[in-house]
Amino acid sequence: MRRGEAAVAGVILEHSELNRILAHVAGQARLWVATGEGEEAAFLPYRPGIPLRRGPGPTRRTAKEIFFPRTEALFTFHEADGKPRLEPAKVDDGPLVVFGLRPCDARALCLLDPVFEDPLWPDRLYGGRRARAILVGMACSQPSRACFCTSVGGDPAGEEGLDVILVALDDAYLARATTDRGAEWLEGLGFSPAPPEAEAAAARVAETARRALAAVPADGLKERLDGRFEHPVWDRLHERCLGCAACTYLCPTCHCFDIVDEGGPGEGVRLRNWDSCMFALFTLHASGHNPRMTGKERMRQRIMHKFNYYPERQGRPACVGCGRCVEICPVNLDLRQVIAELEGVEA
Amino acid sequence: MNPYLPHLATIDEIIPETASQDVKTFRVVFADAAVRASFSYEPGQFAELSLLGVGEAPISITSSPTQRGYLEFAVKRAGVVTTALHWSRPGDHLGIRGPYGNHFPYREMEGKNIVFIGGGIGLAPLRSLINYVLDPSNRSRYAAVSIIYGARSPGDLVFKWELDAWQRRQDTELHVTVDRGDEGWTGRVGFVPQVLMDVAPSPANTVTVTCGPPIMIKYVLENLEKLGFAPDQIVTTLEMRMKCGIGKCGRCNIGSRYVCQDGPVFTYEQLRQMPAEY
Secondary structure, rough: OOOOOOOOOEEEEEEEHHHHHHHHHHHHOEEEEEEEEHHOOOEEEEEOOOOOOOOOOOOOOOHHEEEEOOEEEEEEEEEEOEEEEEOOOOOOOOEEEEEOOOOOOOOOOHHHHHHHHHOOOOHHHHHHHOOOOEEEEEOOOOOOOOHHHHHOOOOOOOOOOEEEEEEOEEEEEEEOOOOHHHHHHHHHHHOOOOOHHHHHHHHHHHHHHHHHHHOOOOOOHHHHOOOOOOOHHHHHHHOOOOOOHHHHHHHOOOOOOEEEEEEEEEEEEEEEEEEEOOOOOHHOOOOOOOOOOOHHHHHHHHHHHHHHHHHHHOOOOOOOOOOOOHHHHHOOHHHHHHHHHOOOOOO | OOOOOOOEEEEEEEEEEEOOOOOEEEEEEOHHHHHHHOOOOOOOOOEEEEEEEOOEEEEEOEEEEEEOOOOEEEEEEEOOHHHHHHHHOOEEEEEEEEEEEEOOOOOHHHOOOOOOOOHHHHHHHHHHHHHHHOOOOOOOHHHOEEEEEEEEHHOOOOHHHHHHHHHOOOOOOOOEEEOOOOOOOOOOOOOHHHHHHHHOOOOOOOOEEEEOOOHHHHHHHHHHHHOOOHHHEEEEEEOOOOOOOOOOOOOOOOOEEEEEHHHHHEHHHHHHOOOOOO
8 A cells, every 4th residue: 555645634523523434434335443442442343322432552352353353263064965065255355444443453464464465375264355445543542551662663654554633632533544545545535734833733632642662672682583493581581471372362463373173074164373483282282292392482472473484584573562462461471571681582 | 275175075086004003094086076176285385184073184185196086194192183084984085275385396306316305204294295296297407315323113104005115126225124023124224324334325406304203313413413414405394283274263373374374385504594493
């Protein structure tokens, strides 16, 4: 998605107008909105009167779930006259709008794209949903206590992956298209141009949010981790970890999955379900051999994949600093502290 | 496309390999004539085999691309899918998707001597390349071919029906060994790495291709180094737990590599650059 010519001038959207607009959008596309607060905050299909989320930081559950659901059918099968027949899952590529995701979640989708849409084996189940999706983001005016997006290349008002970005001002939103597709979408809704002071107010909101963010020493982490696979730091980082994998389930960039059959023989479905490298069974061979025997190897895998292996392939870390893993961890194993500890890793 | 949708195939023949029948070779034929014609693969690639309602497992293709019209998979009974597969009969249906992964560097090996070193079911992926190289249309492009193959006992040897054919060839040297013989065994007794030292192939203009249990690989690698082989002259193929086979599900990740796409074939030189997590 590219920034278009039209994507410069902002428009003003009154708070009171929002529900009317969303109802209009829901008539044209499948619309997901950020709703709920605290631990309940998630994306749900729009319905009239659904409370839009206001709280700090990102939703507890990710926008990833819209494109890569926790469980989804790959195909169904049934046997007729002794012969199996396969029915591939329908590619869902209709118009789709996601409203209210934070810039970190939009960036996370950009990090998932090369995994699911690599040229050799494009995954149309994911790609179909992505193809026509319009992502309408809500800039972070107040980060959560666990947020650290600016330390890993993000920004509370970051535009990457978004088609439209909204900034909450006192009594209105400043809406700005960041792609041609977003501009077209926004134009169709018909708003008044924003006065110059709205832009300045939006810039102040972003700056306030930036100042509220903790800095985590993630610069150069990829290089520091090169060749550190056997470093003693791994012996202690995992010690508190229970292996519950909640961090990976809430992570907007984690993409590991399992493939299982349900039903059958005769009739059933092949599903893909989220899985996690933090589980002992994840890499267990049928022979009984397991290359990642203990929590040490599994914690190392999670950290190395995000901060060394993924960057090696894609040029940047697979972490957007959303802080969800920090918030959810039952033993307060804080990724920011892990990163800080890795800063001290000597060559 | 939906990359998870398998092609349907029918089991044509099931060949029991080991005495305990814990390894069987399945010869399968695609149901769709168009798939039969278009499915092409290279030695060393694998496929996801599935039984509908049971699940999928990644299995190396043991037939050679020079064998037309069918695929062969040698499957050891180990987990849920392979156990169910062992219960199937000729005429039963399978799902197959693939081929996946890289392949043995058979073009780069042209003009060279090849030493195959296999242990147990580890012969299965090597066999695809062996029969490719031994095929009359390809044999002249390769120099001397020798095969060192061993198993725990005579009953654990696989492809015995083919070992005899390889043995009879003038252009191939075959050394079969077992860890422990039995009353009927008149062949060689000894571990594969020791037989390798006895055979002592010269590293000059030679590539070795090895696959077998981890303990065998460990000593084979040590002994190849003693014989003067450089790490880039040693090729092996890794086994990892996999689900998708197409670099997405995350399971076979080792360092920045995915065994399903960047492997399963690696040189020892490449393996030494990777974390030893396999």
